[in-house]
Amino acid sequence: MSYATSKLAEEKVFKDPVHRYIHVRDQVIWDLVNSREFQRLRRIKQLGTSYLVFHGAEHSRFNHSLGVYEIVRRISDDIFHGRPEWDEDERLVVLCAALLHDLGHGPFSHSFEKVFNVDHEVFTREILLGDTEVNRILLKVAPDFPQKVADVIAKTYTNKQVVSLISSQIDADRMDYLQRDAYYTGVSYGHFDMERILRVMRPMEDQVVIKSSGMHAVEDYIMSRYQMYWQVYFHPVARSAEVILRKILQRAKELSESGYKFEQPPTHFKAFFNRSFTLKDYLALDEGVLMTYFQLWMTERDPILSDLSDRFVNRRLFQYVDFDPGKDYRKLGELGQLFREAGIDPEYYLIDDSTSDLPYDFYRPGEEEERLPIHLLMPTGDIKELSRLSQIVDAISGKRRTDYKLYFPAELLIDGKKKAIKNQILGMLREGGV
DSSP states (O other), rough: OGGGOOOOEEEEEEEETTTTEEEEEHHHHHHHHHHHHHGGGGGTTTGGGGTTSSSSOBHHHHHHHHHHHHHHHHIIIIIIITTTTTTTGGGHHHHHHHHTTTTTTTTTHHHHHHHOOHHHHHHHHHHHHHSSSSHHHHHHHOOOOHHHHHHTTOOOOSSSHHHHHSSTTTOOHHHHHHHHHHEEEEEETTOOOOHHHHTTHHHHHEEEEEEEEHHHHHHHHHHHHHHIIIIIIIIIHHHHHHHHHHHHHHHHHHHTTTOOOOOSSOOGGHHHTOOOHHHHHHHHHOHHHHHHHHHHTTTTSSHHHHHHHHHHHHHHEEEEEOOHHHHHHHHHHHHHHHHHHHTTTTOOOOOOOEEOOOOOOOTTTSSSSGGGHHHHHOTSSSSEEEEHHHHHHHHHHHHOOOEEEEEEEEESSSSSSSSSHHHHHHHHHHHHHH
């Protein structure tokens, strides 16, 4: 028996609050789960700073990745198994891609990426193809197997049917994180009938389609995703924590570049500050490392780094108001000047932040390929794009919603120093947003 087809002597199961049990029978999958790089995902939160808003949101990229694997395992082993349109030889590559799709996420994923201009998808490929335990395990399957898995995750794999199970508008990744994040945040928005959706999924040529009888379950899924983004993922208080986190790292980088003598030197960040970091440097970082630095930096001599670190660790977050960049951009410049006159650095204490989402879209040539539409399989055998039949989905198709906020430390504007200027600032902030 080859390594690719090797099975464990006894099936391993993980107890899971979303899927009840996650089943592992393949030796390859078990070895990947136990690899150093995959175990690191236990130390990366799935929802970044959202735990400061939803106190239950402490779950990790590790258990999300297992959940995505389990959904794909059920599809390949139960729903698609034996169907002539499904190539059984693709089973192991799609299972590995499902398990490893988030492998390159860094600590507090997107905030870290913005400051240091790194891309977790690039690091995912480097882990799969570089000098890692994961790569050595995948190479035991076949010399070209690591590249196959990387291609699926990068959406360049030749079999688009396989890619769509991991990356599409109704994929295993989204189906897991919506339910998992809803469970851990305690909200009801992310719940939908996944069992029904799985039952009506069908492999077809280069895509996965949904039987038309399951259209209402898909509508429910899309609306669940819409609500989760605006009620959880884009929560303005969680974004306040992200803003502070980014500013901590920005300040540490600026101080390091200026020759500042840290009491607690940022050893783990030095390579990122000067853009000389390696994969080994990246993998050495997790959220425990960052939080340790933040706690140490609370006593740094630099007042900005000290204050921002204390704010993040002890949840003293910025307040916010709505901000219209088109209408209020000039006022933002005026506010920045007033902040400076009040002795408050606007670079670190007056931050505009925006976020946007496109809940569903149909394919437009030349745009994001991940926006390939959801297709319905009609009883006649015809294929129709979802928004052509669903009034609910049609109503939100192609409509990008963007939210702008302006963040600032309210308590610094109500102390007794330079009161006249601070009152002027507060007056501008209260004027219908900014």
